Structure formats: C-alpha cells, structure tokens
Ligand SMILES: Nc1ncnc2c1ncn2[C@@H]1O[C@H](COP(=O)(O)OP(=O)(O)OP(=O)(O)O)[C@@H](O)[C@H]1O
C-alpha cells in the first residue's frame with residue numbers, strides 16, 4: 001500500500017488547521033482508510049482534541065533526535081482506523097535541538113521513513129504549527145500534498161504568497177512530489193457577505209485548487225475537542241460533521257477522479273459563485 005503524506009499548514013494562527021486535522025482524519029478513518037495523525041504542534045491541540053493526555057516524552061521529539069523508534073510513539077486513539085503520534089510542550093524545544101544538526105530540515109524524513117515505507121497507513125496527516133519554522137519545513141520535506149486551510153475572514157490571503165513560494169521552493173529543491181492539493185475555506189458564515197467575498201477572492205487566485213467543500217462556522221466543531229472527540233462522534237448529524245465528511249469524500253474523489261454523490265446539501269464554492277452571478281445580473 002502506498003502511503004500518502006498530507007500536511008495541514010498555514011503560518012497564520014487560528015485558521016482551522018487542527019480542527020481540520022482531527023475531523024478530516026476521523027472522516028477518512030470512517031471511510032475505512034488507515035490514518036496516522038502526527039501532531040507537530042507543541043500546543044498539542046490535536047492530541048487533546050482526540051482525548052489523549054499530553055504525557056512527558058510522548059511526542060515525536062525523541063524520534064527527531066534519532067533516540068527513539070517512531071513506531072514506539074504511535075498510540076491508538078480509540079477511533080477505528082485512526083492512530084496518532086501525540087505532541088506535548090517539549091516539542092517546542094525540538095527546533096532548537098535539531099537546528100544544530102546539518103540535516104536539520106530532514107530529521108522528520110529520517111524518523112518517519114520506516115512508517116511510510118511499511119505501507120501500514122493509507123494516509124499520514126500532519127498538523128503543523130502556525131509558523132514557517134523548522135518543524136514546518138521538515139513536514140513539507142516529507143509531504144506529498146499540502147492542504148492550506150483559510151478562514152473566511154478579512155485579510156484571508158495575507159501571507160499566503162510566502163507559503164506558496166516555500167512549497168514551490170521545497171518541491172524544486174528535493175521533494176518533487178510536493179504540491180498544494182487544496183485550499184480549504186473554513187469558518188464560512190452563511191449569513192455574511194464577507195464570507196462570500198473572501199471565497200470569491202480566493203477562487204480568483206487559486207481556481208480549481210480550492211476545495212468545493214466549504215467548512216461552515218459551526219459551534220459543534222468548537223465544542224467537540226473539549227470532549228476529546230472528533231465531531232462525527234460528538235454530534236454525527238450536525239453540519240460540521242456533514243462538511244468534514246464531504247471534504248473526505250471530495251479529497252478521495254479528486255484523487256481517484258471518480259464521481260460519488262454528495263451526502264448533504266451544504267453550500268459549496270460552486271453555489272456561492274452561482275449566487276453572485278445571479279445577483280450581478
Ligand atoms: N468551522 C468552525 N466553526 C467554529 N469554530 C471553529 C471552526 N474551525 C475552527 N474553529 C475554532 O477556531 C479556533 C481555531 O481553530 P484551530 O485550532 O483549528 O485553528 P489552528 O489553525 O489549528 O490554530 P493554531 O494556528 O493556533 O494552531 C478553535 O477554537 C476552534 O475550535
């Protein structure tokens with residue numbers, strides 16, 4: 001089995017990286033894909049959001065230093081088909097510790113190679129910290145694809161050019177597989193024109209690279225982590241659950257290029273664009 005490695009990245013904070021990492025992973029797992037979520041953020045929000053304790057020594061840090069076998073750091077989440085390499089605050093020190101090494105941009109490569117080559121997982125999803133630091137660069141060096149969540153807010157595109165440039169540079173410099181598989185619009189507010197305008201602006205820049213699936217602002221999505229559950233377990237029938245299920249479906253469909261029916265009538269990028277064309281008439 002070929003493992004696909006996906007990084008959820010945006011140096012901007014609070015755009016929905018972790019919410020997407022947890023719920024996208026859980027929805028892929030629900031679709032019987034074997035998924036490993038790697039929490040690369042010292043804030044460890046993906047770890048606690050899936051109900052795991054932030055235990056000392058349990059992050060990927062020792063594997064980055066070559067002091068621990070990464071397989072021994074993999075934990076079950078209690079969700080079928082979904083495992084995790086947790087994070088905890090000590091990972092904040094990793095950037096300094098590995099910066100001294102010549103291969104400081106490839107430590108994750110070295111650490112993760114056995115898991116990737118074993119083909120145990122269909123997908124490895126990495127939740128990146130909100131920075132362009134060493135952990136982020138390490139993640140991009142092993143990723144096949146990057147998903148960039150963008151919040152449907154004012155200045156959504158700010159700083160995005162830098163991210164896109166870095167992805168291009170890394171793909172030219174040694175990871176030719178790497179590409180942006182999709183821009184994901186998050187926290188879409190159906191009742192504001194601003195959300196609609198931001199979507200139009202982003203589509204203007206990125207065209208088909210924007211996922212048709214929109215993630216709506218949904219309070220269930222923000223509540224679920226405090227119960228240590230992905231939203232599809234916390235409230236399987238809320239719009240947040242439907243949206244992330246649609247994302248998993250669209251992601252797989254894009255990869256297979258085959259048609260599958262959508263599961264629920266949520267607003268999509270196509271709807272927003274069609275609406276705005278109508279109102280322009
Ligand atoms: N679709 C949504 N609807 C409502 N709340 C959301 C949604 N997506 C994310 N949130 C909330 O917004 C906040 C930021 O989301 P999240 O932690 O996923 O972003 P992040 O990009 O990972 O942040 P950071 O950069 O700090 O790691 C959280 O409180 C989360 O619960």
Ligand SMILES: [Mg+2]
Pocket residue numbers: 017018019041045128
């Ligand atoms: Mg986060």
